Amino acid sequence: MLNPGTMLSGRYEIIELVGSGGMSEVYKAKCHVLNRYVAIKVLKPEFSSDVNFVTKFRIEAQSAAGLSHPNIVNVYDVGEDNGIYYIVMELVEGTTLKEYIQAHGRIEPMQAIDFAIQIAQGLQAAHEHHTIHRDIKPQNIIMSNNGTLKVTDFGIARAASSSTTTTNAMGSVHYISPEQARGGFSDERSDIYSLGITMYEMLTGHVPFEGENNVAIALMHIQGEMVSPREYYPDIPTSLEKIIRKCTQKKPERRYLTANALIADLNRVKENPNIDCIVVPKTSVPTSPTIEMTKQEMEMIKTGRQVDKADTTEVPPVSPRTSEIKANVPVMPPSQFDDLFPDDDDEEDDTDESVADDGEQEQEYDGEEELDPRLKKIIMVSSIAIAVVLAILAILLIGKIAGWNILGGKGKTEESTDVITTEGSNDTTAQETVPMVNVVGLYKTAAEEQMKKNGFTNYTFVEKTDATVEKGYVISQSIDDGTSITKDTQITIYVSSGKEKTKVPNVLGYEDSQATTLLEEAGLKVTHGYAYDDNVEKDHVISSDPVAGTEVEEGSTVKIIISNGKETKKIAVPNLKGRSEADAAAKLQEVNLVGNPSYEYSDDVKEGQVISQDPEVNTEVDEGTTVSYVVSKGPQKVTYSVSFSGSISNIEFDFDTFGSVTVDISYTIGRQTFSVYSGKAGAGDFPINIDGVEGPTGLESNQGSFSVTITDSEGIDVTSSFNTGGLSATFTQESN
CATH class of the missing domain: 3.30.10.20 (Trypsin Inhibitor V; Chain A)
Structure with missing residues (x-):
């Protein structure tokens, strides 16, 4: 296990362990070159130390790195650091489809269709690159937080070989295809079978086959019939049930031939669940890890037997099979990786027949069921090639015994070209020669393992810049592969140090x-x-x-x-309408805008509140922009000012006899009375002129009346002796 803070290749910093499987551990890490978080899958030491596994692992990982699709977890990088082999992948924040099913019990049909389409799209992208997943299950489907499903774990289980494990690796037994369960060839249609089982689990909340052990479950995939998912939930459309039945046919050629064909039918059912266009040939789970089957279990599966606690008993077929007409359909071309990674069963002699306890030979499976047509062809071609090689070897052996000079030369039939006599030696010890191996293209550590494995002891690695070969990989070797040399011959291996x-x-x-x-x-x-x-x-x-x-x-x-220069932030103008003047000013200041108030009368908006603004609400403006707004002064009030004019003249008053008089002129508006003129006057003061005398302002009314009182020195009212009718008041409306 890697500790947090560990740096891989000086680039990837381990953050934390997020998951662990049979052959690898997954960590969250940070890439310091691109400044992003990634997921790193690291092989466990027991696998990393095997050169054959590492070589195959790199090929598989590089193949997965070529897959780029929204429904596949992208592989960014593959590397090695001090014997630690790792794959750098896209970090998907979310949950697995398995956890989602467990949390919801089951998935509604329309949502299940959408999920199945996304998974199938990822598989189609892989199949187009001749990559077969071989372990499709809900645990290997990640649902990101935005709802996108991504297929992960391509190729790891496929990379395992008999040289690194003592068992036969295959997909998770609850989702395994019949041909995988029998140890036969698997192709694109094997993934479609596993997807069909996954769809079954999405719709029902459980897998179709359960058993006491792996062998029992594997035999159910080969022989058993599934209970219709509609028996559990009748709301599942019949058309969708037919799709699942077609995906999970026992014979690969009776399933969908491509993921695209499956996607097309899923889309038809999604548009019209009641459609009847699906043609099907007649005929609670643990974590489901990728299983490792023992040879005994594989033999039991192939011969139709299962393990019992007390003894080993034969399991009869679940139901007799009716004869079926083989569909006239094309066979999928083999994956390019089938030649790179032979199945374990292909490396072992499986020709012996299993014998039952009663001494009778076990019943074999039908030829169409037991062997893929491609396997038959490979066996036939291999048999012919082996026969030819054996014949050539026999001729060479007979010739050597008879002294024939078959390989040419000058008649030297007793000297061996495979030994070199040691000069200067008193004994006859000869050094054995072996053919030089080819390590070009291998990573340095893998090349070193290969040299050690073949017994070479005198080799040197020399770094050399190369613009075409990735750093750490072998560019060339001083001795060509196949050349017969002694194991202590000096060998120089040139390793790329990358570009200049x-x-x-x-x-x-x-x-x-x-x-x-x-x-x-x-x-x-x-x-x-x-x-x-x-x-x-x-x-x-x-x-x-x-x-x-x-x-x-x-x-x-x-x-x-x-x-881009100094950032000018864009600000959405806030809504000021209805706010008080103080609130409006504070709001603008809060978002770094400048306020510019003005004031108007309004019959509708309360005094002190904002009537309108410019720019309008939510307008995007630069930070620091001035926003104008109008504050209400309330309803407008009309007021007046008043000025007086006119004069009072004497008609008949005898000033010589009675002396002076007292004159009082006032003006009344409503309940208010204002003095216009007051004082004593003699004969020379008349007429008394009030032109230009200003009255009060802020009057709410523009109507009033004059009051004139004139009294003599003894207080007698003598107003009638004077003319007072020439007085007038002029009102002017004031502007507010």
């Missing part, structure tokens, strides 16, 4: 085009990113990745971040 190294130039602060030119002149590729920066001028370099001074291979990509 160059240092990343310092381009910080340079204008974009200048920086690009400098980097390209250094033999580097350039990509761009953009960011706002308060300190770096627009269109100039903020940073580079890798940083300046870092040694990288020629042709490596350097990403430079170009400044």
